[in-house]
Every structure is written in structure tokens, then in C-alpha cells.
Amino acid sequence: xxxxxxxxxxxxxxxxxxxxxxxxMAFREHRTLRDLQRAGLPAVVPQGVVTGRTDADGEPLPAxxxxxxxxxxxxxxxxxxxxxxxxxxxxLVDALVVLLARLHLADFYWGDVSxxxxxxxxxxxxxxxxxxxxxxxxxxxxxxxxxRAYDVEVGxxxxxxxxxxxxxxxxxxxxxxxxGVVRMVQERYDALWAELTGTEEFSTDExxxxxxxxxxLNELGFDVxxxxxxxxxxxxRVQIQPxxxxxxxxxxxxxALTGLNVEDAQAQRLLNDIAAFTAHxxxxxxxxxxVAHRWLTEVYEPxxxxxxxxxxxxxxxxxxxxxxxxxxxxxxxxxGHEVDIFLAARDYVDHVLTRLDEEAVTPDVxxxxxxxxxxxxx
Numbered sequence: 001x002x003x004x005x006x007x008x009x010x011x012x013x014x015x016x017x018x019x020x021x022x023x024x025m026a027f028r029e030h031r032t033l034r035d036l037q038r039a040g041l042p043a044v045v046p047q048g049v050v051t052g053r054t055d056a057d058g059e060p061l062p063a064x065x066x067x068x069x070x071x072x073x074x075x076x077x078x079x080x081x082x083x084x085x086x087x088x089x090x091x092l093v094d095a096l097v098v099l100l101a102r103l104h105l106a107d108f109y110w111g112d113v114s115x116x117x118x119x120x121x122x123x124x125x126x127x128x129x130x131x132x133x134x135x136x137x138x139x140x141x142x143x144x145x146x147x148r149a150y151d152v153e154v155g156x157x158x159x160x161x162x163x164x165x166x167x168x169x170x171x172x173x174x175x176x177x178x179x180g181v182v183r184m185v186q187e188r189y190d191a192l193w194a195e196l197t198g199t200e201e202f203s204t205d206e207x208x209x210x211x212x213x214x215x216x217l218n219e220l221g222f223d224v225x226x227x228x229x230x231x232x233x234x235x236x237r238v239q240i241q242p243x244x245x246x247x248x249x250x251x252x253x254x255x256a257l258t259g260l261n262v263e264d265a266q267a268q269r270l271l272n273d274i275a276a277f278t279a280h281x282x283x284x285x286x287x288x289x290x291v292a293h294r295w296l297t298e299v300y301e302p303x304x305x306x307x308x309x310x311x312x313x314x315x316x317x318x319x320x321x322x323x324x325x326x327x328x329x330x331x332x333x334x335x336g337h338e339v340d341i342f343l344a345a346r347d348y349v350d351h352v353l354t355r356l357d358e359e360a361v362t363p364d365v366x367x368x369x370x371x372x373x374x375x376x377x378x
């Protein structure tokens with residue numbers, strides 16, 4: 001895979017990822033990625049397929065699949081490039097597991113689950129995962145338990161090998177229990193899948209557990225679109241099972257209130273801050289959308305404007321906002337009282353953001369090539 005900037009008559013064009021492959025596979029993967037986009041699943045956006053390519057000597061080159069570069073995204077190896085990625089492992093596992101569960105809910109079989117086939121974006125201290133390589137993926141409706149289990153098994157094997165490679169390269173501490181990480185992949189997938197799809201039984205005196213189950217799924221970032229509720233013959237026991245579950249609970253709520261489109265974990269953090277803003281100003285009785293608009297114009301937008309222009313490629317504004325909130329908590333704990341959010345933001349910009357390492361958020365782009373056909377091969 002190579003990242004290039006497509007030239008245009010008006011100057012630099014869009015940044016795309018170029019994957020060389022067999023022509024038939026390029027078209028197949030393009031269709032798969034397009035279908036994933038239509039299904040609202042997290043994957044890179046396909047831009048086209050280039051065929052009939054030749055090198056400078058006229059020799060044929062493979063077909064090229066073009067996908068839109070995912071802004072602010074990182075391959076997992078970038079996070080470990082400076083040997084400081086050990087703390088990221090649980091968050092990367094969680095992101096991979098959530099992506100896999102979302103694909104399986106949509107009856108999509110991945111076939112090659114791995115960290116290498118994913119791009120990660122920061123999301124309120126954690127990560128959100130996006131599928132990059134869909135070459136082996138296919139839709140299977142219904143997706144069998146055996147295929148789901150095989151996907152998870154392949155993922156465990158690939159993660160094991162990838163982390164071993166990182167340790168061999170000195171990018172991951174040898175103290176990391178890789179077998180424990182692999183068990184974590186399996187255990188967290190099983191727990192999430194059970195929460196998303198499992199059947200729960202209780203007495204008719206405990207109907208509040210229906211709302212409790214929905215609240216737990218909302219907290220995980222999922223909405224329950226349909227719920228099977230079955231009462232036994234005597235009417236004493238009730239069974240519930242989510243039938244249709246859709247991810248993006250918090251980001252949909254935030255988008256409806258403010259128009260902001262961010263990762264779900266970031267949306268949850270911003271919604272919490274809107275709630276704190278509401279309480280601080282005594283606006284509990286006001287229309288929520290009006291309060292959210294006031295928060296947007298009085299807090300979020302002014303704070304985002306404080307990010308220096310040369311630092312805006314390092315973090316999304318929503319992620320900076322999250323980190324400012326974390327920094328504010330740290331400063332408040334030191335000061336013994338709550339620090340104003342804009343003072344915390346100024347201190348964060350001056351002492352944290354300006355020293356952040358470049359983590360390949362902006363890829364190495366080949367800008368000298370005259371066309372995609374001349375772009376360096378992977």
C-alpha cells in the first residue's frame with residue numbers, strides 16, 4: 001500500500017491509498033468496500049480502480065485499487081514506532097473487537113482479521129478501528145456461528161504474530177504477555193457479542209430489566225432497533241433478545257444536537273460535557289438543543305479555535321477537546337480547585353500539544369509523481 005497525492009490541473013489533488021493487486025480482485029474489493037459504506041460500517045472509502053498501467057519502459061503493471069485516505073488515522077505500527085505503545089495494546093484490542101462485532105452483526109465475514117488490515121483513529125483516549133483490507137471479506141446471510149468463531153480464531157493468530165514481530169523489532173516490551181493479549185481478544189469479543197445478542201430471562205416483576213439492558217447497550221455505543229420479547233405460557237417469565245442492534249448511539253445524539261460528526265467515544269465525552277455545562281449554568285429546564293447550541297458557541301468552538309494552525313494535523317478537534325478535559329482534571333487536582341477550561345486549554349496548547357510527536361497522522365505522500373500510474377509500487 002502506498003499513499004499518494006493525485007495531481008490535478010489546479011494543483012495538488014486528493015490524497016489516496018494505492019493498493020496494487022490482480023484486476024479481478026481490485027474490482028471485487030472495490031465493490032465490497034462500497035457495500036460496507038452503504039451499510040454504514042467503518043471502512044475506508046473506495047475511489048476507483050486503475051487498469052492498463054505501465055511503467056516507464058512500457059512494461060505492464062498490476063491494477064491499482066484507490067481508496068480515500070482516512071484523515072487522522074494511524075496504522076498500528078506507527079503507535080509502536082518509538083517503543084512507547086505498550087499502553088495502547090488493550091485499547092487497540094477493544095477497537096478491533098468492536099469492529100469485528102459490528103461486521104458480524106451485519107452478516108459480514110472478514111476472513112483475515114488482523115491489526116495490519118485496520119487503520120486506527122483516536123477516540124477519547126481510546127481508538128476506533130476502520131477496515132482497510134476487504135480482499136477476503138464477503139457477505140453471508142445469516143452469518144453462521146462457525147464462521148464467526150473462525151474469524152475470531154484467525155484474528156487471535158494474526159494478533160499473536162504481529163505482536164511477536166513488534167517484540168522482535170524492539171518496538172514492544174518483552175514484558176507484555178502476548179498470550180494474555182490473545183486471550184483478551186477472545187474474551188472481550190465473547191463478552192461483547194453476548195451483550196449485543198444474548199437472551200436474558202427474568203420474571204414479570206422485573207420488567208425494569210428491559211430498560212436496564214437497553215441502557216447497557218447505549219453505554220457501549222449501540223442502539224436497539226428491535227427487541228424480541230417473549231412471555232412464557234403461564235405469563236410468569238419473560239425472555240428478551242436484541243434483534244436489530246446498530247452502533248453509533250452517542251454520535252447520532254450529538255450530531256442531532258450540535259451537527260458535530262465525531263467518533264462515538266468522543267461524542268459520549270462531549271455529551272457529558274454538555275450535561276456538566278447544563279448543570280453549571282442551571283439550564284436543566286431549558287430546551288436541550290438550545291443548551292447544546294450555547295455550549296457549542298461558548299465552549300467548543302472557541303476552544304477549538306485555540307489550536308495552532310501547525311498543530312491541527314495532529315489531532316481532531318474533538319480529540320483535542322477530550323485531552324483538554326483530561327488536562328483540566330490534572331491541573332484542578334494540582335490546584336485544589338476547578339480550573340477554568342480555557343486556562344486549561346491554554347496550558348495544554350503551550351505545554352502538551354506543541355510537544356506532541358508526529359505519529360504519521362499525515363502520511364508520507366509522494367507528491368512528485370505525475371500520475372497514479374507512476375506512483376511507487378508497494
